[in-house]
Amino acid sequence: MKEKRNLGILIILLLCSLSYAQVSKSEKLLATILTEVRAVNKERAFFLVDSIYKNEPDVHVKIHALFIHAYLYHDEFDIPTSLQFAFQAIDLAEKNKSYKWLSRLYGFAGAEYSRLGLFNEALQYFDKIEAVIPKIADEHDRNFSYFYYHHLLSAYYYEQKNYNEALQSIQRAESYIAKIGEALIHYNHYMCSVEQNKGINYLELKQYDKAKKAYQKGYEYISKEENTEEFLALGYIYAGLARLDALEQNSANAEQILAAYHKALHIANVNDNRDLKEICDDYLRAYYESIGDWENYSLYNKAYLKERQEKEEFRAKTVNELLAKQQLYQAKIVDKNKKYLVVIVSFLLVLLVAPGIYFIVKRKRKQPNSTGEGTSTALVEKLALGKESELAQFFIGVSWYAEPVKESEQAIIRALTHFEVEKGFLDSTVTIDTLAEAWQTTVFEISQVLKKHKQVEFKVYLTQWRLFESVKIMRFEREYRDYKISHLAEVVGFGSHSSFSIEFKKSIGVNPSFFIQYLEEIEKK
Known part of the structure; x- marks a missing residue:
């Protein structure tokens, strides 16, 4: 089973390239690849993105193409390769001072590290976002980038169970999306995402009235859109509302609660989303335990524990793979530097002969051991x-x-x-x-x-x-x-x-x- 990001990052990444009214034909095609082609033919999506990157002269479109390429691997949950393309895009964006894309790419890299529990690495990239956003010339892009930044931070704090800080980040994100308003394409999707994030944090803090209000508001936003039956946000909202009904033991009967849970599970399975599935299994086992249905409790408890174990094993494997790639990359740099050093030493030997050798030896003795x-x-x-x-x-x-x-x-x-x-x-x-x-x-x-x-x-x-x-x-x-x-x-x-x-x-x-x-x-x- 492929694992995907939770709603906090997924909805933003899916739609951020569609947030602007004036885009080139290539950028529109990239957005179409991400939202339409990817869903039905992943191989064709890879081929088209690679073709645009190789043939498009506009460097900003190339950066966009690399970003989409990174997301396609993210979609396959191949995080090491996803980050490889993201870093390639970051290098190109930094060279060309493409601050809009840098803010997105730093956020993407930070979110990938945060997902793996590598919070120090994640924070390094999130800190970079704040430095580049003021350099974005267009006010619309700048406000959207601030929204994106604080939205990502809320997911980062949620991963660390710092729910109050997550809610503060959500409030900051809201203040920036309010500056853009309903002119933003897919405005209702973004607002649903914001309310859903509020709901899940309030639920963890046991502030049930606020959680229910946020979930209901998110549902109102998404109900204004068409074809949202399999929208991931809706799955989190169904699960959250069902959990609240079960906890509050209000007028909702068992049939309504279970119907909402199974709608959420259906959306989790359609989107192949482990996070939502884990939440549903956790909530269902708690529900069946509360009513004394031990057979179903055992069923969902096993499913929950299995999901947790598989996620942790996958995370550990991915972290080890990332570390191995980093060590390989560092080894290549050391090897490359050694080759350069041979050329430089040879050149100095020809020019300086003995004095040159003496200088190099003396200098090398002063250098600390770089590997430690x-x-x-x-x-x-x-x-x-x-x-x-x-x-x-x-x-x-x-x-x-x-x-x-x-x-x-x-x-x-x-x-x-x-x-x-x-x-x-x-x-x-x-x-x-x-x-x-x-x-x-x-x-x-x-x-x-x-x-x-x-x-x-x-x-x-x-x-x-x-x-x-x-x-x-x-x-x-x-x-x-x-x-x-x-x-x-x-x-x-x-x-x-x-x-x-x-x-x-x-x-x-x-x-x-x-x-x-x-x-x-x-x-x-």
Whole structure:
């Protein structure tokens, strides 16, 4: 089964190229390929987009074609190839200062990374959007780009379960679409998307009245359009309204609730959308549990767990593939640089002979190791051979700094010490907000104590403690080496296999599986 983006990105990507009244024939054809040809003949869609890219002289149309190409691979859920075309388009857009397309492409790349849980990488691209939007000359394009940017941010925050921040981004998106108004092509689709996003965030926050109002408003917008029976937004709205009826136990009977759920499931299957299907399975298992229908509960619970597992496995596989492609790309750059270096050295040898050789050797000695292999190898060796009492020094924020302690800081320091001793960081749901509430203090005060006495931000502090714990159990509790990396990640508090692997590689220089293999080889020797 192919996996596709949730509504927050899908509806925007499908329609953003149709949002302008004045477009060239090639751009109209690209829009037609995306909305019509793609649905019936994917191979022909690829062929036509490639043909336009190769034969169209207008560089902006070429950028558009590369963007559509990236989306077609996104549609196949081949994210590494999708990003490859997106980066090619970004390079072309940056060279030609095509700020309108840059804002879209940065958003596309950020959304792909966000979808995989690579939030740091996603944020890097989202930050770039804000810098290019003011450079867009046309006011209509500029307002639409701001709308697009905040709409993407809402999906980014939703993925991280930061629902209040997601709603704030939706409000900002609304303010910009209001400046364009109903002159925007497919205005009702966009407004339905906005209301649906509101609904799903309010539902997570248990603000049921606001959620219902948003879903109903979204339904009103989409009902003004024709042929929307299989529109993805409608599936989310059906599922949301059914969930609200089930939770509120209002006048809606079981027949109406189940009819809405099955309409949502039908739309999920037609669109081959795992996100919506997972939501429907989750809501249905909760519904059947609430009425004591254990047979159907078991059916949908299995479906939900299976969907979750397949998504996580797919995500981990895709992240690993992305990392492998990045390493291959970096290796090609290093190889290319080496070839250039040979040419330069040869040229200098001819011109300078001995003085030239002396200069090159002297310069090379001053250059740091660009790969960082020596540092990584040394750290891995220290972590694999050092005493348990020595390991803490290699993780930022694990040890306390000898700073004077104010009386106002003592309670927080005691709470943090207890948190570390009791290994509260192993709880994947813990946040600085939950700790502030539990300790009856503020996020700011905890942050200040960490900065002063640990010299670290809370997110890094949490990550480093989890990595420290993972190294300890791999070193000193032999059975953990036989665990799957995904289970090991869960044990030490990470939300996914991919986030654990990425943070481990970033801090230690190797993947967790490599570290385990290294430990095994040392023991054999």
